[in-house]
Amino acid sequence: MKRTRMLVCVFTVCASVVISPPSFANGYRVLCLKGIKATAMGEAFIAQADDASAVAFNPAGLAQIVGTEVGVEGTVLNSYTERESSTGQKTDNNDQWQLVPAFFAASNLGYDKLGLGFGVSMPNGISSEWGEDSFARYVATYSRLTVVDFSPAVGVRLFERLMVGGGLDFYYSDARLERMVDLGAMSGAPGAMDVKSVLKGTGTAWGYNLGSLYQINEKHSLALTYHAPYTIDYDGDVSMAGTENDITASIDFPAYVVAGYAFRPTPKLKLEFNADWTRWNTVDDITVHFETPGMPDSVTEEDLMNTMAYKFGVEYLLNDQWALRCGYIYNQNATPEETWSPSLPDTDTHFALAGFGYKYKDFTLNTAAQLVFYETRTIDNNVGMNETFTSSSIDGTYRTFAPCLSVGAAYAF
Numbered sequence: 523m524k525r526t527r528m529l530v531c532v533f534t535v536c537a538s539v540v541i542s543p544p545s546f547a548n549g550y551r552v553l554c555l556k557g558i559k560a561t562a563m564g565e566a567f568i569a570q571a572d573d574a575s576a577v578a579f580n581p582a583g584l585a586q587i588v589g590t591e592v593g594v595e596g597t598v599l600n601s602y603t604e605r606e607s608s609t610g611q612k613t614d615n616n617d618q619w620q621l622v623p624a625f626f627a628a629s630n631l632g633y634d635k636l637g638l639g640f641g642v643s644m645p646n647g648i649s650s651e652w653g654e655d656s657f658a659r660y661v662a663t664y665s666r667l668t669v670v671d672f673s674p675a676v677g678v679r680l681f682e683r684l685m686v687g688g689g690l691d692f693y694y695s696d697a698r699l700e701r702m703v704d705l706g707a708m709s710g711a712p713g714a715m716d717v718k719s720v721l722k723g724t725g726t727a728w729g730y731n732l733g734s735l736y737q738i739n740e741k742h743s744l745a746l747t748y749h750a751p752y753t754i755d756y757d758g759d760v761s762m763a764g765t766e767n768d769i770t771a772s773i774d775f776p777a778y779v780v781a782g783y784a785f786r787p788t789p790k791l792k793l794e795f796n797a798d799w800t801r802w803n804t805v806d807d808i809t810v811h812f813e814t815p816g817m818p819d820s821v822t823e824e825d826l827m828n829t830m831a832y833k834f835g836v837e838y839l840l841n842d843q844w845a846l847r848c849g850y851i852y853n854q855n856a857t858p859e860e861t862w863s864p865s866l867p868d869t870d871t872h873f874a875l876a877g878f879g880y881k882y883k884d885f886t887l888n889t890a891a892q893l894v895f896y897e898t899r900t901i902d903n904n905v906g907m908n909e910t911f912t913s914s915s916i917d918g919t920y921r922t923f924a925p926c927l928s929v930g931a932a933y934a935f
Contacts, residue, residue, distance in 0.1 A: 550667060551778070551800060553831065553851060554873060554892055556624045556643035558595050558930040562877030562890035563835025564849020566794040569745035569784035571735060574626035574932065577641035577675045580733035580747050580782075581687030584637030584677030590629035595888075595930030597622045601650065603867055603922040605657065613658075615864075616651040624930075635679040639689075645671050646695075646775060650866045654702055658864045659716070660912040661905060664700040665865040669693055669754070669775070673731075683737040691729040695754045695773075698722045703762060704912040723758020723771065743784045751777040751804065760810075768813040774805040776826075789839075796833040802826035802856045822906075825861050829854040835875075845879040847890075855899075862901050867922045869899040877928070886932045896922035 553565060557575030560567035567575075571583025574591045599622065603615040628639035649666035652658040675689030699721045706715040729752035737743045756771045778801065784794040808822040835849035851873035862868060877890035900919045909915045 550646050551775075552644070552646060552648060553853060554875065554890075554926065554928075555597050555599075555622045556595070556641075556645070557626070558597075558877065558888040558890045558928045559847070559879060560835075561597075561892065561928055562847035562849060562875055562879075562888070563794065563837060564833045564851045564873060564875050565798075566782065566796045566833040566835030566849060568733065568747050568780055568796060569735065569743045569782035569794055570792065571733075571745070574628035574639060575624075575641070576637075576677065576687075577626055577628065577639040577673055577689060578624075578643050578645075578671075580735060580745055581639065581675035581689045581731065582677045582685040582733040582735040582745070584628050584639045584675060584687055585630075585635060585679040585685040586677075587628045587630050587637040587639075589934055590627075591932055591934045592627045593625070593886075593930055593932035595624040595626075595928060597624075597890075597926055597928040599648070599924060599926035601648075601866065601922060601924040603650075603864075603920060605864065605916075605918045605920050607657065607918045613653075613656055616653060618649070618651060620648055622648070637677040637687075639675045639677070641671070641673045641675070643671050643673075645669060648866070650864075652864060654716075654718070657914050657918070658916055659702040660704055660908050660914050661863055661916050662699065662701050662865045663718075664698070666698045667695070667773075668697070669695045675731075677733075685735045685737075687733045687735075689731050691731060691749075691752070693727045693729065693752060693754060693775075695725050695727075695756070697724070697756060697758070704914075705763075706913075717763045719760060719762040721758065721760040721769070723756035723769070725754040725756035725773075727752040727754045727775075729775075741786045745780075745782040745784075747780045747782075749778050751775060751801070767817065769810050770813070771808060771810045772806075773808055776801045776805055791839075792837040794833075794835050796831075798831040798833060800829045800831075800856070803828050823861055825858055826856045827858060829856045843881050845881075847875075847877050847879065849873070849875040851875070859901055860903050861905060862899075862903060863905050864916050864920070867896055867899065867920045869920070869922070870897045871895065872897075884934050886934070888928075888930045888932070890926075890928040892926045892928075894924035894926065896920075896924070 568580040571580040576583030625642045646669035672692045677687035702716045731749045733747040782796040810820040831853040853871045857868040872895045875892040
């Protein structure tokens with residue numbers, strides 16, 4: 523009976539910490555991993571939306587597509603984080619390069635005022651890893667939250683200068699979250715017996731998005747988009763020390779609204795500014811329900827804050843073949859200090875981006891390079907009661923830097 527009560531306690535503590543999804547400077551919403559042309563312009567693109575990636579940014583722009591366009595993309599990225607404790611001890615994360623693909627297709631099917639599109643992209647989540655003997659071992663050693671968005675969309679030109687559009691979103695998610703559990707601390711001998719716990723699960727959800735684009739004249743255009751909130755219900759299990767328990771859990775993903783203005787002072791030059799608002803304060807706490815009788819639910823407090831991202835992008839056409847692009851994003855963090863976790867560092871972030879496009883007949887090559895600079899953040903909290911029940915602490919100062927490179931090819935016919 524004593525062993526059973528201890529396992530109940532262990533699994534409850536385990537789930538309350540591990541289920542926390544990784545973040546990337548704005549809760550667990552990730553920017554600049556889809557639409558390489560848009561990425562090179564800091565995602566300041568909704569008031570242009572003039573290629574197949576309009577599916578992801580503003581479906582109204584699909585009404586501008588002439589003929590058919592198909593594109594495939596890939597982004598490789600890494601994240602380097604250093605944590606410095608109050609005593610000056612420094613620890614680096616286990617950095618790893620990750621590949622994020624995307625696919626977009628669009629066609630007007632021979633109609634002047636209609637465009638259809640389909641996209642596959644990853645709007646939320648990447649992975650992170652800390653050593654199994656590091657300071658973070660009792661909170662998160664490995665975290666992966668992947669959300670894939672399969673989205674059919676349509677755009678219609680209602681009037682000469684006004685376009686509207688909408689899309690459905692089918693989300694598939696896979697999560698794997700690992701940490702060490704300090705069984706020694708629970709028996710009065712902190713650090714004497716660590717065991718690995720692994721939580722994994724999959725889930726799906728439906729959502730939708732809406733967009734509008736108004737071309738005031740040849741030089742000015744305005745746009746507004748809305749992505750609806752959705753909730754993914756996960757089925758999975760948590761295992762530790764040869765014991766496995768089935769679980770269910772739900773994670774909320776918030777609504778966000780983007781407003782954009784594009785200015786074309788000359789036929790060769792485009793500038794755009796976007797204001798991107800994410801409504802994180804509607805996200806509920808995460809509850810893990812154990813299917814095993816007698817094991818209580820575990821609740822992880824989220825307490826996320828609404829955020830703004832400010833995006834600016836430029837495109838300059840050198841000639842009919844070459845286009846140069848650059849962009850900048852300032853992105854606010856969503857996580858307060860009290861609920862912050864080292865899964866991935868959520869802090870105010872600056873994106874510096876640049877790239878080029880090269881067109882040869884019906885083929886277009888697009889590239890984008892980005893450097894993501896995270897503002898230094900100092901943390902003093904007791905997430906998951908890690909200081910109460912273990913022999914370690916995540917308190918300290920975190921510094922993070924992330925490089926990314928994107929390449930894609932499109933074919934129009």
